[in-house]
Amino acid sequence: MAFWSVRATSALAEFAILAPERYDPRRAIVGGASATRLGDVVSCVRETIAPTARDDRLYVIVDTTNSREGVLHNSRSAALISTVGSNKKVTRPGDVIISRLRPYLRQVALVDNRLPGLTTDNLVACSTEYFVLRSLNGESIAYLVPLLLSPQVQEVLAAAQEGGHHPRVSDETVLNLPLPAEMAAQRAVISDRVEQAISMYRTSEAEIVATIGVATSSFAGSAKLNLIAS
Numbered sequence: 001m002a003f004w005s006v007r008a009t010s011a012l013a014e015f016a017i018l019a020p021e022r023y024d025p026r027r028a029i030v031g032g033a034s035a036t037r038l039g040d041v042v043s044c045v046r047e048t049i050a051p052t053a054r055d056d057r058l059y060v061i062v063d064t065t066n067s068r069e070g071v072l073h074n075s076r077s078a079a080l081i082s083t084v085g086s087n088k089k090v091t092r093p094g095d096v097i098i099s100r101l102r103p104y105l106r107q108v109a110l111v112d113n114r115l116p117g118l119t120t121d122n123l124v125a126c127s128t129e130y131f132v133l134r135s136l137n138g139e140s141i142a143y144l145v146p147l148l149l150s151p152q153v154q155e156v157l158a159a160a161q162e163g164g165h166h167p168r169v170s171d172e173t174v175l176n177l178p179l180p181a182e183m184a185a186q187r188a189v190i191s192d193r194v195e196q197a198i199s200m201y202r203t204s205e206a207e208i209v210a211t212i213g214v215a216t217s218s219f220a221g222s223a224k225l226n227l228i229a230s
Contacts, residue, residue, distance in 0.1 A: 036184055038133070039175030042141055045132040047090045049125060055081050058122035060115060061088065064099045064129050067109035070145040070194065071201055072097075074115055078122045088125035089132050093118070096144045097130040100168045103157035108148045110194060114202040116209075131171050142198075143183065143190035153177055 049055065058078035066073050081088070091097060091111050099107035111124055118124060126132065135141045147153060156177065161167035183190065 036179040036181070037175060038144070038177045038179055041136055041179065042096075042133040042144070042175075043136055044171045044175060045089070045091070045095070045134050047132075048087050048128065049081055049090055050087045051082050051084050053081055057081075059084070059088070059125040060117040060122060062091075062097075062111075062124060062126040062130075064101060064105075064107050064127050067097060067099065067107045067130075069106055070109055070149060071198055072109040072111060072115055074117050076117060078117050078119070081125065084125070087128055089128055089130060091124045091126050091130075091132045093124075094135065094140065096133045096141050096148070097126055098133070098148055098174065099127075099129050100131055100171070100174075101129045102167055103154070103161055103169050106149060106154070108145060110142050110145050110198060112195070112198050112202070114199060116202075116205070129168075131174055133174075140188070140191035140195065142192075142194040143187040145194050146190065147177075147179070147183060 049059075057080075059081050060074060060078045061076065061084055062072060062074065093111050093113040093115075095111045097109055097111060099105065101107075115124065133141065133144065157169050157173070160169045160173040162169075
């Protein structure tokens, strides 16, 4: 289905952007009128660190492939930033990250304090393709994970992506998303549910890793493993 959007020249985006995606009517959530926007409850953190920085702290490095459906996945050990080949954004537990690249991949996650490899002595650095959302008042923003993964918001993000080879959404699009009043009223309860769900996932994840350890050690006493084809 084709969409038409007529705009006066005075209504064009800054610098008279003519990209048709910028004026796609699906970028507005139907029935999503709200006085509160995400930008009223979070900031978009832009702190970055380069491999050339003089920093002897260890970082858990997170790429866009490490996030999906609200959870971060990591199997690498923390490393010096000097061993990383590109600039990274600095993030921390409690932040919500969302990839600006190809939003249809649903690369949204809460940075939790049980992320594998994370300790009290190291930090988290993520790809610059992420928007790092941080609470303005210190309250949990875990409730934003299901909001950003909801069909309504996903449709807006899909319509708002611009660019052919590397379609991205802007931070303005994310910060202008409406926060439904009903969800805002229940944010503490929803945040708690999200945090508990991720905690249970971490427990399951740790148990799987432990069983892999058992399998690995079971081979330690054998000099050779004979594989018999059936």
